[in-house]
Amino acid sequence: MKTRMAFDNLAIxxxxxxxxxxxxxxxxxxxxxxxGVNFYYGKAQALRNIxxxxxxxxxxxxxxxxxxxxxxxxxxxxxxxxLIAGARLEGKVFIDGQDVYAKAVDPILLRRKVGMIFQKSxxxxxxxxxxxxxxxxxNGYAQNKMERDDxxxxxxxxxxxxxxxxxxxxxxALGLSGGQQQRLCIARSLAVKPDILLMxxxxxxxxxxxxxxxxxxxxxxxxxxxxxxxxHNMQQAARISDHTAFFLMGxxxxxxxxxxxxxxxxxxETEDYITGRFG
Amino acid sequence: xxCSDRVSREQSGNGGSRQRVDWNDRLFRALTGLACWxxxxxxxxxxxxxxxxxxxxxxxxxxxxxxxxGMTAGGIxxxxxxxxxxxxLMTIAVVxxxxxxxxxxxxxxxxxxxxxxxxxxxxTNLAGVPSIVFGLFGLGFFVQGIGGSIDRVFYGGQLxxxxxxxxxxxxxxAVLTLPVVILTTEDTLRAIPNELREASMxxxxxxxxxxxxxxxxxxxxxxxxxxxxxxxxxxxxxxxILFTGxxxxxxxxxxxxxxxxMELGYHIYVLSTQSPDVEATxxxxxxxxxxxxxxxxxxxxxxxxxxxxxxxxLRRAA
Numbered sequence: 370m371k372t373r374m375a376f377d378n379l380a381i382x383x384x385x386x387x388x389x390x391x392x393x394x395x396x397x398x399x400x401x402x403x404x405g406v407n408f409y410y411g412k413a414q415a416l417r418n419i420x421x422x423x424x425x426x427x428x429x430x431x432x433x434x435x436x437x438x439x440x441x442x443x444x445x446x447x448x449x450x451x452l453i454a455g456a457r458l459e460g461k462v463f464i465d466g467q468d469v470y471a472k473a474v475d476p477i478l479l480r481r482k483v484g485m486i487f488q489k490s491x492x493x494x495x496x497x498x499x500x501x502x503x504x505x506x507x508n509g510y511a512q513n514k515m516e517r518d519d520x521x522x523x524x525x526x527x528x529x530x531x532x533x534x535x536x537x538x539x540x541x542a543l544g545l546s547g548g549q550q551q552r553l554c555i556a557r558s559l560a561v562k563p564d565i566l567l568m569x570x571x572x573x574x575x576x577x578x579x580x581x582x583x584x585x586x587x588x589x590x591x592x593x594x595x596x597x598x599x600x601h602n603m604q605q606a607a608r609i610s611d612h613t614a615f616f617l618m619g620x621x622x623x624x625x626x627x628x629x630x631x632x633x634x635x636x637x638e639t640e641d642y643i644t645g646r647f648g
Numbered sequence: 649x650x651c652s653d654r655v656s657r658e659q660s661g662n663g664g665s666r667q668r669v670d671w672n673d674r675l676f677r678a679l680t681g682l683a684c685w686x687x688x689x690x691x692x693x694x695x696x697x698x699x700x701x702x703x704x705x706x707x708x709x710x711x712x713x714x715x716x717x718g719m720t721a722g723g724i725x726x727x728x729x730x731x732x733x734x735x736x737l738m739t740i741a742v743v744x745x746x747x748x749x750x751x752x753x754x755x756x757x758x759x760x761x762x763x764x765x766x767x768x769x770x771x772t773n774l775a776g777v778p779s780i781v782f783g784l785f786g787l788g789f790f791v792q793g794i795g796g797s798i799d800r801v802f803y804g805g806q807l808x809x810x811x812x813x814x815x816x817x818x819x820x821x822a823v824l825t826l827p828v829v830i831l832t833t834e835d836t837l838r839a840i841p842n843e844l845r846e847a848s849m850x851x852x853x854x855x856x857x858x859x860x861x862x863x864x865x866x867x868x869x870x871x872x873x874x875x876x877x878x879x880x881x882x883x884x885x886x887x888x889i890l891f892t893g894x895x896x897x898x899x900x901x902x903x904x905x906x907x908x909x910m911e912l913g914y915h916i917y918v919l920s921t922q923s924p925d926v927e928a929t930x931x932x933x934x935x936x937x938x939x940x941x942x943x944x945x946x947x948x949x950x951x952x953x954x955x956x957x958x959x960x961x962l963r964r965a966a
Contacts, residue, residue: 454760
């Protein structure tokens with residue numbers, strides 16, 4: 370876990386989205402800071418010296434072509450990559466100032482704080498209620514059924530799903546539409562009371578109307594959560610995010626205000642990508 | 649290859665060559681079809697003959713009474729009872745062990761690790777061991793080894809557990825059916841989408857919570873199928889219980905773990921080789937075989953139904 374410093378782009382070791390527009394005032398602290406993150410699947414290097422800072426209660430979008438490392442990178446933030454045999458990380462990841470790869474950190478507790486929404490909605494083959502209650506039960510958040518009902522209701526409301534499912538909480542979650550399933554997965558994450566939500570292409574398998582609903586929801590959630598969203602959809606990144614990071618071949622090419630990235634990128638690669646010249 | 653090439657070239661001009669190929673085709677089709685019919689016929693013959701001869705003696709009394717007059721009269725209840733007790737004990741032993749092995753292989757071990765490869769190899773080889781070898785193993789390991797030790801330690805050398813008994817027969821059968829449970833459970837675990845495990849872990853569940861709350865509930869139907877297949881396999885085996893606990897005839901039902909017992913498969917062996925009056929025993933023999941076949945067919949049928957239901961459920965989930 371030694372930070373590898375001898376790398377060519379030391380200049381961008383730690384970057385904040387404000388770097389190009391100095392006038393941006395930093396109102397909230399940085400929630401996540403990474404320093405020199407290298408990641409390997411066996412011998413193949415998937416991330417090269419990623420250093421960036423993510424601001425609290427902002428939406429940060431990660432864009433880039435398939436295989437550029439953006440999904441791998443968000444999975445290092447809640448240590449989901451720990452589950453992959455032969456995977457190895459170098460560098461530092463700080464959340465709220467705590468090195469999450471330090472020996473004293475329990476990845477289980479980290480994942481309670483850093484929720485994750487996956488590309489393919491993956492509700493448990495249980496009832497709608499039990500899906501949301503899952504995290505409440507395993508974390509022992511509720512003393513009794515009333516408290517648990519309460520958390521389930523609040524989470525479903527926060528995920529803008531309550532009105533659609535309140536009369537059929539005991540029905541199978543698999544009977545919901547794709548968009549509803551994805552919002553259920555969001556509700557399930559919210560029930561664990563995270564600070565950060567990692568979303569790995571949460572709307573890529575959905576129709577435009579369901580996508581719009583999810584985007585609306587993400588915008589709403591921004592008030593209380595720090596959100597990182599990986600997306601292939603450039604319009605989506607432009608619509609909902611405050612900051613955008615562009616990844617290419619495992620490297621962080623550019624990280625800036627979303628408006629800057631999409632109107633006046635400073636790197637040629639970024640411009641080529643967002644104008645659709647490749648990827 | 650050559651032949652068919654020629655056909656396509658000469659298709660219009662030479663009717664004789666085309667006809668010869670047709671004959672080849674028909675002959676081969678007939679041969680393969682015949683092979684299918686042979687299989688069906690064999691099963692029909694076995695089941696039909698047994699059902700035909702067995703039906704005369706089959707009655708409620710036959711199922712509920714003990715054998716009488718040197719097995720030339722009466723029923724087979726002690727053998728049915730013994731078989732049931734035997735497979736229940738076997739299930740209690742084999743299912744937890746088999747499921748735990750499968751969980752370790754599929755959920756914990758890396759597929760390149762030494763323990764995975766060694767266990768894999770052991771399971772495959774275990775499945776290939778002839779059943780009579782299990783019988784001898786059971787006699788040496790369970791009866792004389794473990795049973796003998798228990799007697800020496802707890803009963804001062806008195807013969808209690810150190811002799812053939814239902815518990816040792818059940819454990820021997822458990823070892824025999826272990827591969828069935830392991831392989832079926834593993835298949836089921838593999839079919840569970842990894843996304844569900846990730847979803848659970850991402851919510852802050854431990855590996856243990858993920859297995860208990862997400863993986864095993866999903867796998868329950870598959871584990872049940874494996875159990876039923878193991879029972880149906882175990883219920884029909886004679887060789888492993890030959891030396892480990894099955895008895896020729898007992899005046900009373902087994903009521904202790906170290907009792908001997910009567911069993912359907914062994915009873916059939918006894919009826920067909922040890923009868924004092926072959927003529928009188930024959931109808932009883934047919935009926936007994938019929939009962940054993942019906943039992944295993946029924947169990948297999950249940951396993952097939954559960955498995956197909958589980959498949960449709962998984963498909964709907966995907």
